[in-house]
Amino acid sequence: MEMIKEAWLRFFQSDEQTDWWKRKIRSCRNRDANIVRINGHGHVYEMIRYGRKETYHYLLHLALLIRQNSQFIREEQVIPFKMQLENDRITEHRKMETDLSSAKTGYARMEADISGSRSEQRFAYDRRAAVQYAHRWWNSYNPAYRTFDVDCTNYVSQCMRAGGAPMRGAPNREQGWWYQDDNWSYSWAVAHSLRWYLSGSTEGLKGKEMESASDLIPGDIICYDFSGDGRWDHNTIVVDKDTNDMPLVNAHTDNSRNRYWSYEDSLAWTSDTQYKFFRIGE
Known part of the structure; x- marks a missing residue:
């Protein structure tokens, strides 16, 4: 879904996501490793429509290829997101937190x-x-x-x-x-x-x-x-x-x-x- 790609790119540039990315890089450096490649795709598992508003719950599946010395490690993480649209414009997009x-x-x-x-x-x-x-x-x-x-x-x-x-x-x-x-x-x-x-x-x-x-x-x-x-x-x-x-x-x-x-x-x-x-x- 193109809107999910747009929302994720926007979120990736946000302060919250920048913090996550910095933490990930720092964690790798602390173990003498570096991220070689990162791929991601989204999967919508629920859509709620109310009037002109649409709310999508989706999962972002990230796959990171990490190199540490001569070892390559494929690390994967699935992160839940909520995206809300009104008149085809993104009005809300955030990571869904677990209590x-x-x-x-x-x-x-x-x-x-x-x-x-x-x-x-x-x-x-x-x-x-x-x-x-x-x-x-x-x-x-x-x-x-x-x-x-x-x-x-x-x-x-x-x-x-x-x-x-x-x-x-x-x-x-x-x-x-x-x-x-x-x-x-x-x-x-x-x-x-x-x-x-x-x-x-x-x-x-x-x-x-x-x-x-x-x-x-x-x-x-x-x-x-x-x-x-x-x-x-x-x-x-x-x-x-x-x-x-x-x-x-x-x-x-x-x-x-x-x-x-x-x-x-x-x-x-x-x-x-x-x-x-x-x-x-x-």
């Missing part, structure tokens, strides 16, 4: 629950299967599960489940880690709850806290507190390592593939951002 504050659901209850179990249970974590699932569904949604507005933790949980992580605790949403019959635990779908569950669980799925991102391997999990306020906002799964042995991650909200782990290119990132690095299955 990460909804991730606060179950905040205190999961913190109280995670220390409940003391029995030991080991499981064989199939990292390859978890990563394969992460690539299969990075930009789509498995119909076997509910899709959430803030879908990052639901997606990461599905990846771990595909790797053989055992579920427990159903049907109590405040206990364990599980998804069953279109119902789920807080730890399955809420970023803050999963972060505390991984560090506190001693049975089935549990996480071993690692000191740095470089300690992680594909299939492991990174948790993000962008504001540094103690509320954990986002989760990703490690799918690969770059030539500096640093993680590349997949995520939902915004959908991303082979993205550099630090998220310094994200408009949500701040200098107060805190991370937790979890080894899964050991």
Whole structure:
């Protein structure tokens, strides 16, 4: 659609988008990498007409070819936009923000629950299967599960489940880690709850806290507190390592593939951002 191309070009020159682009370039430079090529295309998934006004919701799919030493990395990101037209003129165009504050659901209850179990249970974590699932569904949604507005933790949980992580605790949403019959635990779908569950669980799925991102391997999990306020906002799964042995991650909200782990290119990132690095299955 020609209007989407015009709107995107206009937005690309805006202060907000300039900030995003600067963050992306700075993130690459910090890892001794550079952007070789960037391509993008838009896909309209909803159109609302009211009188002379038309509102389009569309997804911008960006594909970046990044070179780091002798390695080429194809990074992809899908960003939701809203564009409004009146009399065929663009009157509004902006990135659609996700309200990460909804991730606060179950905040205190999961913190109280995670220390409940003391029995030991080991499981064989199939990292390859978890990563394969992460690539299969990075930009789509498995119909076997509910899709959430803030879908990052639901997606990461599905990846771990595909790797053989055992579920427990159903049907109590405040206990364990599980998804069953279109119902789920807080730890399955809420970023803050999963972060505390991984560090506190001693049975089935549990996480071993690692000191740095470089300690992680594909299939492991990174948790993000962008504001540094103690509320954990986002989760990703490690799918690969770059030539500096640093993680590349997949995520939902915004959908991303082979993205550099630090998220310094994200408009949500701040200098107060805190991370937790979890080894899964050991």
